[in-house]
Structures are given as structure tokens and as C-alpha cells.
Amino acid sequence: MTEAAVKTIEMPPAGEVQHQSYWRLVAHEFFKQRLSTIALIATGALILVAIFAPYLANNAPIILKYHGGTYFPSTFTYREFVTTDWTDFMNALPTGAWALMPPVPYNPTQTDIFHRLQAPSSGHIMGTDDLGRDVFSRMIWGARISLSVGFVAVGIAVFIGVVIGAFAGYFGKWTDILLSRVIEVVICFPTFFLIITIIALVRKMNIYYLMFAIGIVGWTGVARLVRGDLLKLREQDFAVAARALGVPPTRIIFRHMLPNALGPVLVSASFGIAGAILMESGLSFLGFGVPPPTPSWGAILSLARDYVYQAWWLTAFPGAAIFVSILCYNLIGEGLRDAVDPRLRV
Amino acid sequence: MTANGKVVIVEGLKKYFPVRRGVFSRTVGYVKAVDGVSFEIGHSETLGLVGESGCGKTTTGRTILRLIEPTEGRIVISGEDVRALSGNRLRQARRNFQIIFQDPYASLNPRMTVEGIVGEGLKVHGIGTRGERRRKVASLLERVGLPADSADRYPHEFSGGQRQRIGIARALALEPVFIVCDEPVSALDVSIRAQIVNLLEELQAETHISYLFIAHDLNLVEHISDNVAVMYLGRIVEYASSDDLYGKPLHPYTHALLAANPVPDPETKRERIILPGDVPSPMNPPAGCHFVPRCPLADDKCRAAYPEMLEAFPGHWVACYKAGQDENQTGDWRPETGAKA
């Protein structure tokens, strides 16, 4: 006889569970996992770095007191300072003037031929690249690129995927047949080459085209997830109840079905961001990504190719950064996956 | 507005599900889940619908409300031909007929608050302002016996019985004249069932709602229903008032069903009529009377053609050539000599 399956004993709900919405329960389960929580904190820190890049790595001061006036050069552009080379300015600061500098006093595009390919030192914590640009500054600004590409691309992908998947799953029959074929066709395209093709067609490459390209090919996974969930959810009693009340279909889809299907979508999104970051790094590495001199981790890696043995810092730091941020997003995704597990459904 | 005083009129209701096989999804046959069901329900009346799995009672309930599209048949609720409606008109008409589900755990959206759930009907039909809706929800919750602060809570904070009350409040919000109760207490504990059943009866006394009460608990159906219809393989085989059906069942299946029904009294040992075979699947019903494979009285006449539904006694209908001929049966009605409809 097969070993009897031990039944999970259904415990009646304890009286103290108060007003806990689903998301609060998910958060509670998520934070129980130490690794994922650390990853979330690390990612949060990274996001902050990306947001505050102008205040962390800049040759312009944050606050400047000069000739009686107070200025915030890293935030605003001032007419009087439009042509100022801040590095020279700061070197020749008159007495009586006072400035608060960002911790990394270099801007990512300022070149300094005399100090090219310098190993990490007190002056340049991560060394300099072949044009004398400070690597640490480029790393900080590069975070902006990676993260924004990640979020926006995935945002586009999730939006398209959810809408297509939801309509296919809810309406079924012909709508589903049609949309499923569309999904299948897009899946068949080799995404990487599709992206390169899109990029090749573009006159002037910029970061927005990149986000768009990655997003527009990456929605199929989400679409299938959502379609599958909706096919199932549609038959649940509470969905039938909504129809019985006379709730119109769009409201049923967006108000009833999707919130219940979002869990796996979030998980997928998290892994998607990791994938997008990797994709952007890869494209920039190959030269198809953000155009120079925009700093991107992949771009730094690209030029590191020529200096692998002389300048280890050009490979190590961007490589580590890509690795860590992808690892963090993957851990967050895994943590979310466990947290939204249906066994949570009390 | 009702036709000849009846709130619900169902005539010849059929629901066939196509069976598709093969690469090209050819339709090879039909599952005749509901195969010609007719009945009427009056104001403040409860019709009990009983039968075992596969008989089509749940499908009947949902098809009447057009939650499943009927294949054929006429459905009139509160004077309105439900099948003729579509789109927005159908959605509006739904205010008049609602449903209560069996599973208290699956029938409430876990992401919505109780207020959202109960008040949604009001919202989508544009009834009242936000404040008025909130007040209406509060009064509904009170009516079904839930504490006032329930409105801001989520379903998972409630027990099965309480969730069922939420479902009832939701069904009542739009003030329907007819509610389909699809096994509303089967998933609840014994001691909670009585509370819910009492609540449903009170509500009926207050608002004169009509119920279609679908259940497999024969004792419960007898208690709550005015009339009872017994279904077997998609058709009604017997229809009578509750007293008549339980007092003098005429169809052999009804007889077996009642005999199989355990009585909560160890002193009464019911005559065990053990029906051979399994509850059939509506995929391939036999020609002739569907009950033939399991019927102790079946003969060639039964195998030849499906018996008509005839009125054996006033208000007591049965579809059986052998009605009333069970050895244990005391009735003396014979189909050949009895009154025809």
C-alpha cells in the first residue's frame, strides 16, 4: 500500500488575523526569507545609487557659495556657469567661496589623457579607463542605464503580455486562437537577433530604442502565464459570481482576475529585469547598445577587452556589478515565487 | 411582473456539451447534461432539485441564469424571456436573478474586501452614491448576521459559515426575485448548516424570494422545499410536492434514493434497496428509459422508448411505465389506467 499521504490539517483561522490584505501576507512570507530580503535591500541600495548619481559622482559641486550667491550646480544649469569646466573651476576656487563636492568628484565623461589606465588608488577608487575617465563614476552612472533599461523594458513587456494574455485567457474561443498564434509567432523569433535588427534599422541609437526593443520581444512569457491563469480563474466560482451580478467583462478581467494572477507575473518580471540587464550589457558589450560616451557596465566591459591583462579593474568591477545585480533580482524573484505560493491561500 | 403568477418558468431546457476528438476537434458526440427539463416556481416558493453526480442539477441551475448558455429551451424569469436578452440588457436583467455557491472558499474574490464584494453589484449597476452603498452593505451584513466591522476585512479572515453569509449578502444586494442555491450548505459543518438554512428561510418569509434549492441531502431538501424534482441523467424523473414525494414516491429511482438515505436513528433500519452499478455518465445514455441498467423493474417496454412525464396524482408527475409498482409501494396508480396530463 502506498504510504498514506498525510493530510494537512485545516486549522480554523485564528481570531487575531486582522485586516491582512493579500499583499501584506505576501510581504510577510517574503521577509521570512533571509537571502531574498538581503537581495531586496541590496537592490534598493543600488536603485538609490542610480537615482542619486548626479550627487554621488560629479565634477560639479552639490552646493556652491560663490560671490555671495548660493548655487546648486549638480541639480540646475546656470547661465553664468554654462561654459564652466568644473574641474578647472574647482582647482582654482577663490578664497571666500565654499563648495560641497560629491563623494566621487569626477563626472563619467570627463577625460584625462594624462591619467589613463591607472590602477585603483586613493584618487580613483576603481581606477581609470583608456581615456582617463574615472571608472567608479562611470559605474555609478552605469547603474542608471542598467536599471532603467531593466525596469522600462520589463514594464513594456509586462504591459503587453498582461493585456494579450488576459484577453486570450478570458474570452477564449476565437480570440484565444488568434492571440495564441500571435504569441507563438513572436516566440519563434530569435530575440537577440530581432533586437539587433531593430537597432540596425534605427537612424540614431539611443537608450529608449533599446528599452523598446528588449521590451517588445520579451512579453511572450508573461502572456502565456497570464493566459493560463485566466483560463483557470475564469472557471472559479467568484468569477462566475461576478458575471451573475452583471459585472461587465473588462471589469471582471482587470478587477477580479488579474489581481489574482499577478503573483506569478511579478516573479516573472523580477527574472525579466535580470534578463534585461544581462541583455543590455551584452548588447553594449558587442557595441549595439548605448552609444558612447554614455556609461554602461557592458560598454566598460567592451573596451576592457583590449586591456584585459593590463587593466584588470576594467573587467572586474563591471563584471562584478552585473553579476551581483542579476543575482539580486533572481533572488528577489525566487523569494517572491515562494511568497505567492498558493498554499498561502487561506 | 409575472406570467400567470409564476416567477420562474422553464420549458424544455437543454444543455448539450460537444465532445471533440482528433486533431481537428471534430464533434463526435454530445454530453447531454440537461436533456429537456421543465418546471415552474411561484412567489415565495422553493423548488428542491435533487439527484446524484452527473444528473445535471448544477448545470440546470447555472443554465437557467445563463451563466452557461442553454442549447435549447425557454426561460422566463419575472415575466422576462431571459434567452432573448443580450449584452447590456442581459446584464441589467441579472439584478433579478442571483446565485449562491457551494464552496465558500472559492466563491469570494480573495483580493477584495467584504464591502467590495457585497457592494459590487450596486456599483456596477450605478445604484446609489458611495455613501448610500456603504450603508446598504452595512445593513445587508447585519441582516445576514455578520458583525459590523466585517466590511473592511478580507474573506480569508472568516470561517466557512461566515463566508457563506457574505455570499448570501452579495446575492441579496440587488434585491432579486429569484435565487439559485447551488448546494449552499454541503461544504459546511453540521452545526452551521442549520444557521444558514434558517437564514435562507427567514429571508424568504421577509422578501418572498423564490429559490431553486439544489442539493443532494434529501432530508434537507425535504425540510426546506415546497416542491421537489428528482433528476436522473439530465431529465426530471419525478416531480411532486415535498410531502407527496417523500410520502409516496412513485419512480423506482426515487424509491432507491430515499431508501439509501440514512436516517439519523439507529432504531429505524430502512429497507436497503441496493442499486446495482454506478451512477451513469451522461455521455452515452441508453435508448429508452435512462434508468434501465439499474432498475429492478425494467422490461422491454422500458428499453424501447423513454417514458413520458405523466401526472399520476394532482401535482405529482412521474416518467415511468412502472410507476408505483415497486413491491414496497403501496400506491395503486397504474400508468395505463391513471389520468393523463
Added chain:
Amino acid sequence: MAENEHVLEVRHLSTYFFTDRGVAKAVEDVSFALERGKTLGLVGESGCGKSVTALSVMRLVADPPGRIVQGEVLLERTDLLKLPEREMRTVRGSRIGMIFQEPMTSLNPVFTVGNQIMEAYRVHKGGSRAEARERALEMMRVVRIPDPEGRLSAYPHELSGGMQQRVMIAMALVCNPTILIADEPTTALDVTIQSQILSLLEDLQRQFRMAILFITHDLAVVAQTAHDVAVMYASRVAETADVKTLFRRPLHPYTRLLFRSIPRGDERRKKLDTIKGTVPSSIHYPSGCKFHPRCPLAVERCRVEEPLLREMEPGHFVACHRAEEVEELMK
């Protein structure tokens, strides 16, 4: 009840679940005995601990988070709770058989039913495939499965609910156990099928003189199948007696109210009696008698002191401080 007739004796069994939300005392101080050839009905609503009791007897409670914290389970003088796991495995399936509520999920979907019955046999008795096959066929005939040779190679999903349940019974009985534990075996079945299965169990009991522990929430089924009944509420036994006495003279307020809340055909349209309130959570039981918040007879003593089972008449035990007054006060 002669001592040597007790094929299973459970004494003061307690099983707790240690969760991060608190300790759930699922079974508390439960005692009962099974006799050869007789059926004990263990009745109660969901959460009362009846299933956990059965699982505890079989030592199938997941540890963690569950643990049997106290008690003895004597199977013909041997305390099962003290056996090493290896020996316990020889008990399960061969000396005590168990069947469950949902046959569809209790049968392995990737093996044929014949295979599963054979495995149940070979795991304990060894023997060749041919022997096991013969035995399986024999069992299928005993449980009245039509066309056993044909059904041997059927998969669970090809069978109806009633057939699946018969397969489970065959598996449970293939090694001729002295005891059968049936955990809500007919709850998921249609009433005519239930009737078949109950009749089958009755015949098998007569034939093999098996003791049956029949767990259910359905009082009507208990009335028709059990010889003795134990009513459980919130982890404890509230009342126990032979079936006729229990139904004729229930002495625990819970039992009385439960009987009155069941609809009977003869009292149509009368309001059903209800038990106010709900079953308490096993983590936060009320103090004293666990039924007191819902009991119409509760007094101060009930709030403070947990009542123990007392013998009110021969063989009829009730755990209630006011058992003597129940008949008078609750007509």
C-alpha cells in the same frame, strides 16, 4: 466488555501541532477501545480532531510540526507508540488497514489498481507476482468489483468514485488486518453508492470479524453503521455510548443540540435548532470546558474547570459538569 475482546485500546492520547502561530492542541486526552467484529463511530465536525486521532494511531502525523505528546495505543498488548519505525511499518497495512475520504487522490494515478493492491500485499507478505496477483483478484471479488480480471489493469482515473473506494478497501484488507480505520470513506460519494459501500463494509466485518473505527461527521451514517459512538468536540471526547443509547438519550449539550439541528423530514418548515457561535480555533481554545461559550447550560464552573468523562449509566460516559440536569433543562 471483556478485556481480551479489545483489539485496540487508545489511552489518554494527546497530539499537538507546534506552529509559528502557537501550539494547536488537536487531540487532548482521548481514550477509546475497539472490539473485534464491532464498529466504533468517531463523530465530530471539522477541526474536532477525529482525523488527527486516526493518524496518530497509525503514527502518520507529520513530525514536525505535529507530535504525539502523551498516551498509549495498545494493539493487542503492544504499545504502538513505543515501536521503532521499522516495526511500525509492518503494522501499517497489515495489521491495521486504513481508507480515506478521497479515493482519487489516495490512489497513485500512475500505477494500475491491480498493481497497487498487489504492492500492498507484497510489501508485507512477500511472495511472487503470481501469488500477489491471485490475492489481488480475490480481494477484488470480495469487494464486489465486477469483472476483476479486466479491472486489474485499469488506472484509477478510469474508475468511478465508488469503484475507487472499493479498490482502496481491497488494498486495506489484502493482508487480513484485524482493524480497519475508515476516515470519512463515503463522504465524497453519492448516496446510492454510499449505501453500497456501507453494506459492503457491514458484510466484510461479519465475514472477517474486523474491528472498524469509522470516522465521519454524518450522524445519520453513524446511526446506521456503528455499534458504539464517541462524539468529539474541540480535541476531546464529549460523550461516548453505544449507538442506541446515544441517540435515545444524549446527555451532553453539544450532542443534544447537534441532533436537533439536523433536518428531519417529519418536521417540515419548522425552524431548525442551531448552535450559536462557531467551532473554536485549536490554537486558542476557551478556558475550562471548550464548549461553554456556545452552551445554553454554561455556568461559572464550566468557564473555569474542564469536565472529565463520567459514567452516567453503564457504558455511557459524558464530559459535562451538568450532565444530570441536561435531560430536564434541554427538552
